[in-house]
Amino acid sequence: MSIGTVDRVLHNRGEVAESTKKKILKIIEELDYQPNFLASTLASKKSAVFATLFPEPPSAEGYWNKPFIGVKKRISELKPYGIQIEHFTFNQPDSKSFAAEAKKIVELQPDGVVLAPFFKKESVHFIEQLKENNIPFVFIDSEIKNAGHLSYIGQNSYQSGFVSAKLLDLSLRTGNIMVIHFAKEMDNQNHLVQREIGFYDWFQVSNKEKHEIFTTEIADTDTDLWMEKIKKEITEKNIRGIFVTNSKVFYVGRMVEKYGLSDLKIIGHDLLKENTDFLKKGIVQFLICQRPEEQGYNAINKLFRNVVQKRKVSEENYTSIDIVIKENIDYYKEFK
Amino acid sequence: MSIGTVDRVLHNRGEVAESTKKKILKIIEELDYQPNFLASTLASKKSAVFATLFPEPPSAEGYWNKPFIGVKKRISELKPYGIQIEHFTFNQPDSKSFAAEAKKIVELQPDGVVLAPFFKKESVHFIEQLKENNIPFVFIDSEIKNAGHLSYIGQNSYQSGFVSAKLLDLSLRTGNIMVIHFAKEMDNQNHLVQREIGFYDWFQVSNKEKHEIFTTEIADTDTDLWMEKIKKEITEKNIRGIFVTNSKVFYVGRMVEKYGLSDLKIIGHDLLKENTDFLKKGIVQFLICQRPEEQGYNAINKLFRNVVQKRKVSEENYTSIDIVIKENIDYYKEFK
């Protein structure tokens, strides 16, 4: 039995007689042999290529820069392994651009993919092709169930709505509540809906009937027209609490400043610069945060461990639902 | 110029003529040479030994198991580097046992140390010796300022008290507040004091004078005698909120159950099993958490990056001040 033969059974490369294979397997077992992956990666000069498919952030302050910061961090740590990253982005409201970028990725034939499955139909089509090509993929941010993904990394959106409800109730003596979706194409943004359902359910379960809850969708924020409407509703409906289901709570902050509104308790998501500014000013009371940098970092790590190190990885990876207030914000900002 | 000579200047091992050294350095510069640490660690079969010095947890559920879980996690990930870990523990109230274990560590001459500097005087003496022997060390949990440590990993205790105050105030319409230290030898447990100061300061700064605050120290919990006393005070002083400065809030939970007290808002620290049970029952409202497993993990990682990989590491590493409630607890429990 030479070292070459052993290597062949170790990696199932065939060309080994069944009898010797058995013999070798037995010895491996007895010795509890653990391959040294330093030596392994050094010798096999093959380097993996990973592709990411995220929404294009509208600016350098946009949410979707954050997961990519984590991606780059892990890639740079993995430098000696020579892993390449190819980053693809699509226009957030445009499912065609998603499909177009997905196609490019299939053509590239990478060794692994991280994607935010924003558009259900297009995502399903994409991952069918990935599966045909035996390319493992990780979902980030939101999830398609039973899709054959290697892993999902993101928040449990329903539970996050639950948390928001609890916090708003805690802060509110009286008055009603408005839930605001700043979004187009709500059908596809399933996690916003999940947050809303969780929010309503908490009040249901807790049997707190002192607040009435209204939901509004705002698709167009190009002008300030929506502000007029919302402001009117706030007065008419005696709104004292506002829950914004995504990272756009800064719009509400701007409205509050514009009209000099007071006595509102406001809760939103994600530590965008403008959001944290409003938190520090005391205009926004709570931000729910999901550590997006960590999500990007972990997604790459999953691929690395699976593709390069051939290890098993866990499928569900819910990130924590962090409650951020003025008093603890400073310990959430930096990603190291 | 042979590869051996190049290696000598790369690692400052001397025995190189000044002129050739300069020449080599110049070429390294031009090529932007980056050593391949896979090859490096593979070839140099030296393995580091790290030592940890933590308090002995009273049981398998004790707080100090958690940092050690993180330590073991990182060590196991670093297995190919062959890093050894030697774990030392001292009895929490006994400074002599701390000193004795510290002495053992100095005799061991490890390549790096992680310690919880519980006893100021003994810790200072210990780190003097570490410095003499050129052994880098990382503080965990609490910190001695300007001690020449490689890094500190833990919470900003003052700020954490601030957060607790804010949350308790949010939950409390009326009534007074009791701060409880379950601790012996308070002088040495500086972070408990810091939390208390932060707690008081928040009420000061926020100018909320609706609650009066009382502080109590409970050194002896071997019997339930303290419960009588506290229960009496709660009634006499109209206490509606309780802040426990460390992980022992389960004692208060037990008291609440024993006497069937109600209408108390209680906040404590750390996700011990018994604490999270009380949180889920609704007896404790908030737990402030500091990700102790992550602290252990990161402490070893700092040593690894500095000692093995010879990289610079950042000195201050405040962990986040996590606000844990019934609704988000499930996403804080597992450490992966």
Added chain:
DNA sequence: CTGAAAGCGCTTACAG
């Protein structure tokens, strides 16, 4: 189907 050899990018004695 099997084995011997070269090489991955470094480190470590050792001869000169």
Added chain:
DNA sequence: CTGAAAGCGCTTACAG
């Protein structure tokens, strides 16, 4: 002070 050689634990052609 300098260079040539062996070796770390693996992978990868290639000869048989």
